[in-house]
Amino acid sequence: MGRKHIKPGKVRLTEVAALAGVSPITVSRFFRNPDTVSPGRRLRIESAAKDLGYVPNLAARALASQRTEVIGVLIPSLTNNVFSDVLRGIYDAFEGSRYSIQLANTRYSVLQEERLLRLFLMQKPAGMIVTGVDQTAEGRAIVQAADCPVVQIMELGPDPIDMMIGFSHVDACFAAISHLLAQGCRRIGFLGARMDPRVQRRLQGYQNAMKIAGLFDPRLIVTTAVPTSTTMGGSLFSDLMLRAPDVDAVFCANDDLALGVLFECQRRHIAVPEQIAIVGFNDMEFMASAVPSLTSVRTNRYEMGLRAATMIMDEIEGRPVTERVVDLGFQVMERQSSQQRHAVAPAADRVSGTKW
Amino acid sequence: MGRKHIKPGKVRLTEVAALAGVSPITVSRFFRNPDTVSPGRRLRIESAAKDLGYVPNLAARALASQRTEVIGVLIPSLTNNVFSDVLRGIYDAFEGSRYSIQLANTRYSVLQEERLLRLFLMQKPAGMIVTGVDQTAEGRAIVQAADCPVVQIMELGPDPIDMMIGFSHVDACFAAISHLLAQGCRRIGFLGARMDPRVQRRLQGYQNAMKIAGLFDPRLIVTTAVPTSTTMGGSLFSDLMLRAPDVDAVFCANDDLALGVLFECQRRHIAVPEQIAIVGFNDMEFMASAVPSLTSVRTNRYEMGLRAATMIMDEIEGRPVTERVVDLGFQVMERQSSQQRHAVAPAADRVSGTKW
DNA sequence: TTGTAGGCGTTATCAG
DNA sequence: CTGATAACGCCTACAA
Numbered sequence: 205m206g207r208k209h210i211k212p213g214k215v216r217l218t219e220v221a222a223l224a225g226v227s228p229i230t231v232s233r234f235f236r237n238p239d240t241v242s243p244g245r246r247l248r249i250e251s252a253a254k255d256l257g258y259v260p261n262l263a264a265r266a267l268a269s270q271r272t273e274v275i276g277v278l279i280p281s282l283t284n285n286v287f288s289d290v291l292r293g294i295y296d297a298f299e300g301s302r303y304s305i306q307l308a309n310t311r312y313s314v315l316q317e318e319r320l321l322r323l324f325l326m327q328k329p330a331g332m333i334v335t336g337v338d339q340t341a342e343g344r345a346i347v348q349a350a351d352c353p354v355v356q357i358m359e360l361g362p363d364p365i366d367m368m369i370g371f372s373h374v375d376a377c378f379a380a381i382s383h384l385l386a387q388g389c390r391r392i393g394f395l396g397a398r399m400d401p402r403v404q405r406r407l408q409g410y411q412n413a414m415k416i417a418g419l420f421d422p423r424l425i426v427t428t429a430v431p432t433s434t435t436m437g438g439s440l441f442s443d444l445m446l447r448a449p450d451v452d453a454v455f456c457a458n459d460d461l462a463l464g465v466l467f468e469c470q471r472r473h474i475a476v477p478e479q480i481a482i483v484g485f486n487d488m489e490f491m492a493s494a495v496p497s498l499t500s501v502r503t504n505r506y507e508m509g510l511r512a513a514t515m516i517m518d519e520i521e522g523r524p525v526t527e528r529v530v531d532l533g534f535q536v537m538e539r540q541s542s543q544q545r546h547a548v549a550p551a552a553d554r555v556s557g558t559k560w
Numbered sequence: 561m562g563r564k565h566i567k568p569g570k571v572r573l574t575e576v577a578a579l580a581g582v583s584p585i586t587v588s589r590f591f592r593n594p595d596t597v598s599p600g601r602r603l604r605i606e607s608a609a610k611d612l613g614y615v616p617n618l619a620a621r622a623l624a625s626q627r628t629e630v631i632g633v634l635i636p637s638l639t640n641n642v643f644s645d646v647l648r649g650i651y652d653a654f655e656g657s658r659y660s661i662q663l664a665n666t667r668y669s670v671l672q673e674e675r676l677l678r679l680f681l682m683q684k685p686a687g688m689i690v691t692g693v694d695q696t697a698e699g700r701a702i703v704q705a706a707d708c709p710v711v712q713i714m715e716l717g718p719d720p721i722d723m724m725i726g727f728s729h730v731d732a733c734f735a736a737i738s739h740l741l742a743q744g745c746r747r748i749g750f751l752g753a754r755m756d757p758r759v760q761r762r763l764q765g766y767q768n769a770m771k772i773a774g775l776f777d778p779r780l781i782v783t784t785a786v787p788t789s790t791t792m793g794g795s796l797f798s799d800l801m802l803r804a805p806d807v808d809a810v811f812c813a814n815d816d817l818a819l820g821v822l823f824e825c826q827r828r829h830i831a832v833p834e835q836i837a838i839v840g841f842n843d844m845e846f847m848a849s850a851v852p853s854l855t856s857v858r859t860n861r862y863e864m865g866l867r868a869a870t871m872i873m874d875e876i877e878g879r880p881v882t883e884r885v886v887d888l889g890f891q892v893m894e895r896q897s898s899q900q901r902h903a904v905a906p907a908a909d910r911v912s913g914t915k916w
Numbered sequence: 917t918t919g920t921a922g923g924c925g926t927t928a929t930c931a932g
Numbered sequence: 933c934t935g936a937t938a939a940c941g942c943c944t945a946c947a948a
Contacts, residue, residue: 216924217926227934228925228926229934229936232926264619266940267620267925267926269926282647289639305663306661433846434845438849460846464846467851489790490820493791493823495823572942583918585942585943619940619942620941621942623941623943624942624943626924
């Protein structure tokens, strides 16, 4: 036999409908689109619902309508505060909309990513935002199966699943190194932590620039699989100094590394930028207020999240998204830490890059 | 009339069951708890499901079972990286479990909080984690109605909704000020941004300590409603210097303010700690590697998230949670920036506080 | 360990 | 603009 008794206290559409003297479907319509119900009934339903303390059941709604208003968001890390800016953009865009966000953390693992994608799929999400372009074939298949708008964020790649927004990490790093070269630096070190795909691409940009300049030397590259941190910046810089004592500039694949390098220089009484120039990546808030102020590559993370979310909503709601691959560019924020030797500090930030 | 035709390509439990030659309920059992199905059928079901590309429908599951495996998490900010540590703990704890997290952002608004709580309620969450103790009466009522385990995190208060984990912000700040007083500081400034309830409580701790010492002076307090940032630290410190030029120490309600104060001191050629001692709050990673290293109050944010999540799971799964209010304490990490005037730096961090 | 019967609360569809 | 009817896909309860 099936279930026995209906709980007495439970409030469903039916109860509200009974009290309001209308049919359940009218109450349903009222909650989804009040304008489709006549004003008189509107009031009756509203007060009945309030009296009974009615709360819609999302599971029933999803089952009956065969869709949800859940947006799945997949990021590789909660620690890396680069993602908090992107997330802020995403949450801000969905703010006040009917969509809710399901956030999951791949920990930089494509297998985790696959697993989480499969989990999302069970929810029949209305849209998905995933990080990067390095999904496995299986992962891509799962996303396709979800049959909903998808945006890949953080970087650009050749074969979008659906939509894409980001910038070229290769170009961004290339621009930063070019800036250092223009400042007269020759022995430019590369410091990288975690070495996720995007940091790898920054390294690629570094190598391209250095090779073109005829200055490439593998001893100038110091990396670690450990996550980025200020302390790690100091360590990597110390390693670099052992391997290449004649280094005259350091590019850091993350800003916290750059801050750590600055502190390490202070500890060692190395003058910045006179003896060593420093450039970071992402332009976190503290870079501009450091002493000396730290040059960095600004990436438009908040806007990336905001627009990714907007693209999803436009697509869901039938507004055609024509620009399906968006290059947000970057800006090299030139500050004191990378000023030409013996040159005066600039009056204000100077920028170079794309899209500014 | 109701719906017409059943889509042909759709794969449900029924289809898997037919292919495997068992009844649907057996397939259902297999997916929820494989051990309750005999090994032979287990294999048949598994391969049938794979062949058909079956994906369980969470909405149907939730509707039929009258419960979900969603944990609602409410935090006030995505920008404040204090919360990324807490979140990391929460996500780590639920990692690999069947629960999924629904994260929402109140933006420090109790009305937003109410709205989001109401939204959670529609999902019939299995548990909820909310920030702080300042919910409105209405907010508390909604949470009660959810009828699931609830943990309030970040601080302790008199009247828990259900469970609670955090520490006393009043005591933590009191301890930090006591440390400065012990170092011989007398004109201790207070710098605070955002001024959310927890920062207010830190201010209370400051006032308590200063009044007891007979050193309270309202001119030493500089606050702003603007969110915390390194740049803001510099501005607030500049304000403080105008209002109280004789200040000999600064307590910053957040670490990024403290970093900003350090930079501002460097800019003004003020010696730290000789002329001005600096103490921060939260002990973010960069505090220990700054030059000079910056004293801060360590708060156990990761553990807070981890344990909050564990408490929820224990409660859901019927493991009795006896310690329903957990004081995680704090530690004053004494570093160079608050060393006694003319004293030598400590060989290593020294700590004072509770629970260490 | 497996199966039977029925309902979970809502919405799509079609008719008025 | 409103209503009747039939699903949506799975799970609880009970029985074997």
